[in-house]
Amino acid sequence: MREVADFLQxxxxxxxxxxxxxxxxxxxxxxxxxxxxxxxxxxxxKKLEDGRIDDIIEYLNTQADALDEIREKLxxxxxxxxxxxxxxxxxxxNIGLVRFNAFDDVGGEQSFAVVLLDKAxxxxxxxxxxxxxxxxxYAKAICAGQGERPLSTEEQQALSKAxxxxxxxxxR
Numbered sequence: 008m009r010e011v012a013d014f015l016q017x018x019x020x021x022x023x024x025x026x027x028x029x030x031x032x033x034x035x036x037x038x039x040x041x042x043x044x045x046x047x048x049x050x051x052x053k054k055l056e057d058g059r060i061d062d063i064i065e066y067l068n069t070q071a072d073a074l075d076e077i078r079e080k081l082x083x084x085x086x087x088x089x090x091x092x093x094x095x096x097x098x099x100x101n102i103g104l105v106r107f108n109a110f111d112d113v114g115g116e117q118s119f120a121v122v123l124l125d126k127a128x129x130x131x132x133x134x135x136x137x138x139x140x141x142x143x144x145y146a147k148a149i150c151a152g153q154g155e156r157p158l159s160t161e162e163q164q165a166l167s168k169a170x171x172x173x174x175x176x177x178x179r
Contacts, residue, residue: 099123099130103168105161109136120161122169128152130169132162 015022101124109118117137124130132154134145147162148155152170154162 096126097129098125100126101128101130101169101172103165103170103172105165105168107161110138113137113139118161120159120165122149122162122165124149124152124169128170132158132166134159134162 101122103122103124105120106116107118107120108114108116118135120132120134122130122132128149128151130149132147132149134147136143136145147158149166152166154166158166
């Protein structure tokens with residue numbers, strides 16, 4: 008430890024000179040940064056004095072107008088989406104189909120009953136009875152998941168399938 012203290016005492020002039028040079032360098036660097044900052048402030052103030060503030064205000068007003076336009080378009084799109092949502096309620100969204108043999112002498116399950124329902128469970132049941140000599144098609148209205156007229160067994164099965172799909176879709 009004594010050796011270090013002796014070294015520092017012997018060379019204290021050099022350390023003092025080095026610290027003086029470092030202090031001078033830091034002073035010059037500080038003055039240079041201060042001058043740059045002052046120049047930036049002058050340029051900023053000059054731009055604001057030269058009417059640049061009017062340009063900024065005009066730009067901000069333009070942006071505000073653009074935002075208003077976007078809001079109007081968004082409101083319009085929301086109203087269209089609401090109309091489409093109301094229209095979708097009455098679209099066919101659930102279908103039930105049952106194929107069967109209507110007559111003993113005809114195979115291949117050529118007869119069918121199909122039920123088409125909207126989200127409110129309103130719709131129609133179609134039945135086609137296929138025979139060797141002719142084919143017959145019947146239609147019955149469905150309101151709130153119930154036939155307005157008595158449904159055949161096959162039509163009731165098709166209605167049950169459509170209602171199951173409706174309930175499954177409601178759970179999603």
